[in-house]
Amino acid sequence: MKKTDDQILVIFGASGDLTQRKLIPAIFNLFISGLLPEKYAVIGVGRTDYDDESYRQQSVFGNPHFPKKISSKQLESFAKLLYYQSMDTKKLSDFKLLKKKVDAPDGLQKRPKNCIFYLSTPPSLYEAISSGLANVGLNHDQTGWRRIIIEKPFGYDLDSAKKLNAHVLSHFDEDQVYRIDHYLGKETVQNMFVTRFANSIFEPLWNRNFIHRVEITASESVGIEKRGGYYESAGALRDMVQNHLFQLVALVAMEPPVKADAESIRNEKLKVFQSLRPYTNSEIKSHVIRGQYLGSKIRNEQILGYRDEDGVAKNSKAETYVAMKFFIDNWRWAGVPFYIRTGKRMPTRVTEVVIHFKPNHHHLFASDPNLSNQQNVLVLRIQPNEGILLKFTMKIPGAGYNTDQVNMDFHYDELSNVYVPEAYERLILDCMQGDATLYARGDSTEAAWEFIDPILKAWEKDKSIPIYGYPAGTWGPEHSDNLIDGKNMKWRYPCSNLTNDGNYCEL
Ligand code: BG6
Numbered sequence: 001m002k003k004t005d006d007q008i009l010v011i012f013g014a015s016g017d018l019t020q021r022k023l024i025p026a027i028f029n030l031f032i033s034g035l036l037p038e039k040y041a042v043i044g045v046g047r048t049d050y051d052d053e054s055y056r057q058q059s060v061f062g063n064p065h066f067p068k069k070i071s072s073k074q075l076e077s078f079a080k081l082l083y084y085q086s087m088d089t090k091k092l093s094d095f096k097l098l099k100k101k102v103d104a105p106d107g108l109q110k111r112p113k114n115c116i117f118y119l120s121t122p123p124s125l126y127e128a129i130s131s132g133l134a135n136v137g138l139n140h141d142q143t144g145w146r147r148i149i150i151e152k153p154f155g156y157d158l159d160s161a162k163k164l165n166a167h168v169l170s171h172f173d174e175d176q177v178y179r180i181d182h183y184l185g186k187e188t189v190q191n192m193f194v195t196r197f198a199n200s201i202f203e204p205l206w207n208r209n210f211i212h213r214v215e216i217t218a219s220e221s222v223g224i225e226k227r228g229g230y231y232e233s234a235g236a237l238r239d240m241v242q243n244h245l246f247q248l249v250a251l252v253a254m255e256p257p258v259k260a261d262a263e264s265i266r267n268e269k270l271k272v273f274q275s276l277r278p279y280t281n282s283e284i285k286s287h288v289i290r291g292q293y294l295g296s297k298i299r300n301e302q303i304l305g306y307r308d309e310d311g312v313a314k315n316s317k318a319e320t321y322v323a324m325k326f327f328i329d330n331w332r333w334a335g336v337p338f339y340i341r342t343g344k345r346m347p348t349r350v351t352e353v354v355i356h357f358k359p360n361h362h363h364l365f366a367s368d369p370n371l372s373n374q375q376n377v378l379v380l381r382i383q384p385n386e387g388i389l390l391k392f393t394m395k396i397p398g399a400g401y402n403t404d405q406v407n408m409d410f411h412y413d414e415l416s417n418v419y420v421p422e423a424y425e426r427l428i429l430d431c432m433q434g435d436a437t438l439y440a441r442g443d444s445t446e447a448a449w450e451f452i453d454p455i456l457k458a459w460e461k462d463k464s465i466p467i468y469g470y471p472a473g474t475w476g477p478e479h480s481d482n483l484i485d486g487k488n489m490k491w492r493y494p495c496s497n498l499t500n501d502g503n504y505c506e507l
Helices: 017-032 052-061 072-079 092-103 123-135 158-171 187-198 228-253 262-274 281-287 423-432 442-461 478-483
Strands: 007-012 040-046 082-086 114-119 146-150 177-179 211-219 288-294 296-298 301-303 321-327 337-343 350-357 377-383 387-395 403-411 468-471
Touching (some): 007 017, 052 072, 082 092, 092 123, 146 423, 158 442, 187 377, 228 262, 228 288, 228 350, 228 442, 262 442, 281 288, 281 321, 281 442, 288 478, 321 478
Parallel strands (some): 007 040, 007 114
Antiparallel strands (some): 296 301, 350 377, 387 403
């Protein structure tokens, strides 16, 4: 196990939703698992006027996102690690208050010299915070190391991402900067890397000679919840595709790295983004389908349409669904289409990567009408019902050679006794230990924006590009079905249960 230095974690946006829902509970889990160093403190920073005690009350004792059945003794010991500094991050002078607190968190005998700054605020504050930290010298690794974690979205488009990168890198070195994408912290996402590079049976087939197409779905059954304000200026392309889905694409498509370390892996991912074939203007219209959910009734419950949600304009063009087809122009993937889609208010919450292998070159059993379309399919299920499924063809017992597809599957929940950490738990621990492998590097963030930016620009400028409505609770606009070309080829319609696909399933 790697060593974890004594350290302080400063969280900007300390009473925000992400901090309360994910960050503090993740740190608590690290505490329970004995993974925090001997000397450790969390300093919450925000404008709300808490003191240490009231912040502990709000973030620990009164936090509904804590695991149930925790003894009050454990909560009390954990709460003692939390401190609070009220300040206005837009005021440079307030950073002196923070410096004082970091230098001597009350109650901590000998203060740890190392420090992580976690920016869990609206992105509009990222530049001000990094300048503020630099202004009081909190960016320098002098007595101990300093790291900065920046939440997504990293940039609003290519220009703003470049500007933000340049700004942050004017105060911190790249190896101090941790751009978080919580998908990379998911166990199942990390397992894609292992599946590919630890099993000799897959890698020889993992290329244009054997793979017909790659399909990635990240569907959500929830709507935009209470995030109308944010979502109006984001939309699904910025919210899910540029970061989470592209990270999945990179893991599927990357070349084997020289070593399993941050530099080697991130070098290979960058090359994938650099190889994305840019769309022509007409391809943006035909290869990228955007949609917005409409009101509908699901199980007798009336679901609001996107434009009726709080904080959403009545004529909003923000997309809650995107499906796209694209190509990766390199040796391995020449000619193999990648299809990805994501959407809110879809029938079920599923994230999965589906590798469709090419059909047999010669149909020995062609008398079976089912067979001509049967292809081996490998499903890497990210969530829920996490696991891996391989579909292959076998003989139906009895006379002749009738065939059918069957499932070979592995489910994570079969690994009883194995604790599967939450994404944020893993990512925070990695940063504590100085491992940036599961964080995005600046150059690859920009390379991903480079591909996405022309789509955003075209949507802004060309009013003739439609945004299709789809009833809440469906698989998005039917136009996205036309993206997939090929006889009888269609999107997989996954169920929440990995192996139930193709049959009736409870969504
Ligand atoms: C976030 C997006 O980054 O990811 C949300 O902002 C989305 O809109 C969420 O709901 C999905 O994450 P997960 O882990 O639930 O798939």
